Structure formats: structure tokens, C-alpha cells
Amino acid sequence: MESTIWTAYAAVFLVTLFLLLLSKFLSKRKLNLPPGPKPWLIIGNLHLIGNLPHRSIHELSLKYGPIMQLYFGSFPVVVGSSVEMAKVFLKSMDINFVDRPKLAAGKYTAYNYSDITWSPYGPYWRQARRMCVMELFSPKRLDSFEYIRAEELHSLLHDLNKLSGKPILLKDYLTTLSLNIISRMVLGKKYANESHNSIKDMLTEMVWLNGVLNSGDAIPGIDFMDLQGYVKRMKVVSKKFDRFLEHVLDEHNARRNAEENYVAKDMVDVLLQLAEDPSLEVKLERHGVKAFTQDLLAGGTESSAVTVEWAISELLKKPEIFKKATEELDRVIGRNRWVQEKDIPNLPYIEAVVKETMRLHPVAPMLVPRECREDCKVEGYDVQKGTRVLVSVWTIGRDPTLWEEPEAFKPDRFLGKSIDVKGHDFELLPFGAGRRMCPGYSLGLKVVHSTLANLLHGFKWSLPDNMTPEDLNMEEIFGLSIPRKIPLAAMIEPRLQLNLYSN
Numbered sequence: 001m002e003s004t005i006w007t008a009y010a011a012v013f014l015v016t017l018f019l020l021l022l023s024k025f026l027s028k029r030k031l032n033l034p035p036g037p038k039p040w041l042i043i044g045n046l047h048l049i050g051n052l053p054h055r056s057i058h059e060l061s062l063k064y065g066p067i068m069q070l071y072f073g074s075f076p077v078v079v080g081s082s083v084e085m086a087k088v089f090l091k092s093m094d095i096n097f098v099d100r101p102k103l104a105a106g107k108y109t110a111y112n113y114s115d116i117t118w119s120p121y122g123p124y125w126r127q128a129r130r131m132c133v134m135e136l137f138s139p140k141r142l143d144s145f146e147y148i149r150a151e152e153l154h155s156l157l158h159d160l161n162k163l164s165g166k167p168i169l170l171k172d173y174l175t176t177l178s179l180n181i182i183s184r185m186v187l188g189k190k191y192a193n194e195s196h197n198s199i200k201d202m203l204t205e206m207v208w209l210n211g212v213l214n215s216g217d218a219i220p221g222i223d224f225m226d227l228q229g230y231v232k233r234m235k236v237v238s239k240k241f242d243r244f245l246e247h248v249l250d251e252h253n254a255r256r257n258a259e260e261n262y263v264a265k266d267m268v269d270v271l272l273q274l275a276e277d278p279s280l281e282v283k284l285e286r287h288g289v290k291a292f293t294q295d296l297l298a299g300g301t302e303s304s305a306v307t308v309e310w311a312i313s314e315l316l317k318k319p320e321i322f323k324k325a326t327e328e329l330d331r332v333i334g335r336n337r338w339v340q341e342k343d344i345p346n347l348p349y350i351e352a353v354v355k356e357t358m359r360l361h362p363v364a365p366m367l368v369p370r371e372c373r374e375d376c377k378v379e380g381y382d383v384q385k386g387t388r389v390l391v392s393v394w395t396i397g398r399d400p401t402l403w404e405e406p407e408a409f410k411p412d413r414f415l416g417k418s419i420d421v422k423g424h425d426f427e428l429l430p431f432g433a434g435r436r437m438c439p440g441y442s443l444g445l446k447v448v449h450s451t452l453a454n455l456l457h458g459f460k461w462s463l464p465d466n467m468t469p470e471d472l473n474m475e476e477i478f479g480l481s482i483p484r485k486i487p488l489a490a491m492i493e494p495r496l497q498l499n500l501y502s503n
Helices: 002-030 053-064 083-092 104-109 123-136 139-144 146-161 170-186 193-209 220-225 230-257 267-275 286-317 319-332 341-346 348-360 441-458
Strands: 067-072 075-080 376-378 381-383 388-391 459-462 489-494
Touching: 053 067, 053 075, 075 083, 083 376, 083 388, 104 193, 104 230, 123 267, 123 286, 139 146, 139 441, 146 170, 146 341, 146 441, 170 193, 170 267, 170 286, 170 441, 193 230, 193 286, 230 267, 230 286, 267 286, 286 319, 286 348, 286 441, 286 459, 319 348, 319 441, 341 348, 341 441, 348 441, 441 459
Parallel strands: 075 388
Antiparallel strands: 067 075, 376 381, 459 489
């Protein structure tokens, strides 16, 4: 009798389990998911993603359309690759796609998602955003640091002039310039050469690791194996950076404690003051100060250097465009002074060169991944909570319905048009748009415009070793940014009065 009862219970349990699984299966079948390639077991569509994921995804979007769904392992990933889709994800439905996925990069390189880039949407992130807008990147604060940007740029021009007639690897000098500027603005000083080079190497590694496609993020069951070795590298670089940041904070606190009524002199000072502010909704802890400081250094160094290097590369391939740019500089600035930040609005062709560079070579070709917060419908398709979302600004920048000859470098396409890069025009989104738009874009634009304008104004540029423009390799590598695969080597000669190059 007892065995019969247990048999009946087991039968009921199995039937119930079957009905639940059937119900779940049928409900999934009813979902109208965006089109996309059929996923393989376990790996999803990872087999379709090559060494340059932005290009692989671009090719897939040409086949499946402006909204498609892929699977990175077991995780659904929706990709928007048109102006209309960018507006949905970054504007009209921005609040539903404002979160970040919990990826290894955010955990291991950003103090467990404590920085501006990777922190989840909520009170902490909203407070961080306000701090950026109101304190760190306010127009008043950026203007107060203009002298730093001018001094460092003039120092670069002086150093480059001493190398006249010799091949230079431009990226090294651009990274040094960006790091010197951001170090003085954020940390209050530059560090000795040995430390400087070490910081540069750490930043390059960190930016790259924040953009890699880590298999453990796609297939959680194998994350402990760290098959690609990325997590190990994240931990190593994060530990090194933490030692440096601890030293920075100790220096700043000692200076602040030694002086009554201390006035903030740099961005770390501002962050430390905010950490003591009892009115903050969420207390800013020491690890949060370090996370923000690291974010400011990384974001302010790599992106500007990458963009200027691509701009010079494109101009060297198009001498006629190079000539137009220098003609504008001679006409507006003359040959007896350097370009100042206030001159940029009077240099529309230089601005057009920057926009065209950012269209063809966006620093973050698919922006930073977002995550869907609630089930919703987009263009009639179901997008489920937890779905990761990518916006391919790379594909939008190559849309033939938006751009004539989209693969060609043609700055003239922007002349007389009001398209900007500040998140209002969805054809051109190098800094993103909406709540998660890069908060430091205004500083980045100042550095890129003034650096490029003065490099073009101050020097005649040529390729070394009898290279022709056609010989110039334009391959890239993928990370959070997409720098040149082979750093640009170029020759320079001064084109202004020699006394202008003295420090």
C-alpha cells in the first residue's frame, strides 16, 4: 500500500515537472525574438566572431538587419546597428537599457564595479554621474585647467621639433601628451619617467582588457578555468595599479591634512572632499575614489591618442585633404603663432577632419555593453530582461543610406552641416548618447582638436623609407578602443618660425 502511494506521488511529480518544462518551452517559442544566426550548443554564436568582433558583427548585421540577436555562450546579445535602433536603445528606451552586464573586467579592474563605466544603474551610479557633470568635468573646472593642456602641448611640439628629419612613432608621443595632461589635471603632477612609463603600460593593458571577449563571461561554467588568461592579467594589472593609487591617495591626504582650509587643486582632491561630504546619498569609500581616479586616467589617455593617430594616418593617405587642412590653418591662424583652444570654432575643416576620423575609427566601435533591465518590445521583437545590448556605431558609420562612399575618408561631407559628436545626432556617436554617454567627452574633444590642429600647423609630415600612401597599413586591433595594429611611423619638419618651438 505504502509503495503504491509513493509511486503515485512520483508519477504526479514527474507529470508536473513535464508540464512545467513544456509550459516554459512553449512560452519561449511564443517569443518573437529578433532575427539572427542559429546558436550552437554551449558556445552560442561565438564561432562566428573573429579577432575583430566589431567587423564580424558588422558583417552579420548586413545579413540579419538593423536589430539582430546573437548568443555569446548562453547569454542573448541584441545588436542595434542603425540610427533608428540607436535612438531606441540610447534615447527613447534608454532607462530600460541603462544597466551594465556583470563582466569580469568590471569585477577585476574596476574595484568590483565601483567606477563610472561599470557600476550598475542605481543611486551609486547616479551620484557618480552628477559628480562628473557638476564637479569633475564642469566647464569652469575644465577652463581652469586650460593652461595645463597648453603647457603640455607646447612641450610636445618642442620635443618633436628636435626629432626633425628622423622617423618617429607618433603614438608614443601622443600617449605621453595625453597622460601628462590627465595626470596633472587628476593627480596634480606628472610622475618620474620610470613611473610614467609604467603607468602608460598599465593603462594600455587595462583599456585593452576592458574590451576583450572573455569566454568566462559567455560561458559561466568555465570561468574558473580562465582559458584565455585574461582574468589573470586583469588581476595582475589591477594589483599594480592599486599600489600606485594607494600612494597617490596617501600623498593627497598628507597634503590636505598639513594645511588648514585646504583648497582642492586637482580632481583627486575633489574626490577626497566629496568622500567626506555627509550630504552624499551614497558614501564614497576609498575604493570608490581609486576606481574613479583610475577611470579618469584610462579614459583621458588612450582615446585621445588613438583618435589623433588615426587622423594623421588618414591625412597621410590623402595629401589633397592634408593640404586643405593646412591651408585653413595658415589662413586663420597665420605662421607666427600656435593654435589655441579658442581658435577651434574658427577652424571648420579641422573639426570636419576630427568628425570624419571618429566616424571611420570610433574609439569604442560598439560602445560599452548595456543590459536590459525589464522584458520589453523593440520594433515588435521581444527583448528579455538580462539581455546584453550592443550599439554598433561602427556599422552606423558605414551605412550607405547615411554616407556617400562610406569607406572613403571625406571630411568635406561635414562642411555646412550641423552634425556634432555630442550625443544629439545618432549618425555619429563616438561618445555614445543618453544617460551612459561618456561624461568626459568635452575634455576629450578639447585635447583632440588642439593636438591635431597644432601638429598639422607646426610640421610638414611625410612617410619614411620612400613609402607611398598606398603602402600605409591601416589594420587595427580590438579592445575597448581600436588602435592601429602597426603604430604610425612618420617624418616631420618644422613649418613655422623656429623661435616658436622653444620651450
